Amino acid sequence: MAVAKALSVREELVKERLGLTSNYAAAYAVKAVDVDVIAAYPITPQTTIIEKLAEFVANGEVDAEYIPVESEHSALSAVVGASAAGARVFTATAAQGLEFMHEVLHIASGLRLPIVMAVPGRALSAPISIHGDYQDIMNARDSGWIMLIASSAQEVYDSIIMAYRIAEDSRVLLPVMVSYDGFLMSHTTEPVEIYHEEYVRKFTPRNLSRYRLDPRSPITIGVIASPEWYYEIKYQAIHALKESKSVIKEIHGEFNKFFGTNYDIIEKYMVDDADYVLITYGGASSGNAKEAAKRARERGLRAGVVRIRLFRPFPTEELVNAIKDAKVIAVIDRALTPGNTYEGPVFSDVITALYSSGVEKPVVSVVHGISQRTMLADDFYNLYKMLDEYAKTGEYPRRTVFMGLRT
């Protein structure tokens, strides 16, 4: 019944089914929401997003001011200014570009500007790498942005549409980063159903009630705050980020109803009765994990996958609920937090989430796919076998497992 209804909803909304990379899907979503200002600087693997958008603007298909700036620092600064003036804005970057933007990331969230940015993740220099992982994205995690991590080109397209609703909601007013796998998604063509723009625009009406720079009604944005004020103003943004989770869930619900989709802030795959759960994020690692879970199930292991779609604010309760009955869990990270007790950044987040709920579980930290080191479904299948072994012996590694590393 529900499926039939969802299908009939999509029949009306879907304009066409195109073969798109995740980068092009991002550009098509930006086109559909009708932005006012785009500022960007090219960097692999992001460049094809802004190339496509430049084409849309040049062809008159997108009525936006397109600012080709001289650096990523300027790209984000330009959209900060435009957003403060009330414009709907977009930018995109990756890797060194995201690092170069870093100080402005904090300014965007501190000034509560509803900026939307796409980031296909890439490994950081040195050594120089243009290949994908999530180091750049993880380095941005404390900058106060809402962070979504998509796992398919369709999800990138849908997430960017959702991102504008989330960012501009008066209860939120925070920037949103939509990230995904560099190359493995950014440059891989998948079928994507794009919607008639009138429906997308109906779903993303502009919030005209937010404060903005306007000479007819002057205000000041970006003041210096003395120690008597800084802490309180910063806490407002911290509080808003934490509280945004319920709004994000609400908007996911509305989006699903409107577009006939089935998104949630975490994706659960065969988790309900699972003894062994792999927690991961992004397209390649979650796709491999699902394939591995299928193989493990065929061989009698009760395997499941949780994919973290909303990374900040962290889906603490949802995640703990999903894994509380599992026997052994592994968190697969495609990024590093060097020098920490465990080197997997999201592993630490999962442990913190469990700790907050008083749930004690054996959890294994796994790092894989660094600078796009090939991750095989078999690697993850072997992981399920390892978890099964750990459950039997009660012994499990108390340090990060570096999968795929030549030793």
Add this chain to the structure above:
Amino acid sequence: MMKQLTWKDLPLGGYVLEPGNARKNLTGTWRTERPVIDQDACIRCRICWMYCPEPAILELKKPYTTKSGKKYDLTYEIDYDHCKGCGICAHECPVKAIKMVPEVGGG
């Protein structure tokens, strides 16, 4: 004593919603030296008014006749509530009509 506002009371993102309220911030107490204008030496060139970063040089429609009998329609005075005592006016004055005088123990 300013009321201690909580994070809930402050405007979103620390925005300042009331234009022109910097004048409520009295910065005159920052000063260690005060500029004093010699109205008889001043040639009303407006350079101090132009250079003052605050701005704390007031251009007043106040007629003044110098000791030598020269008549001016304008008088330049210092807004001591906001002058931080940076001394730029004294430095820039082409006729050395502005002196910086120590705030404490000075004459």
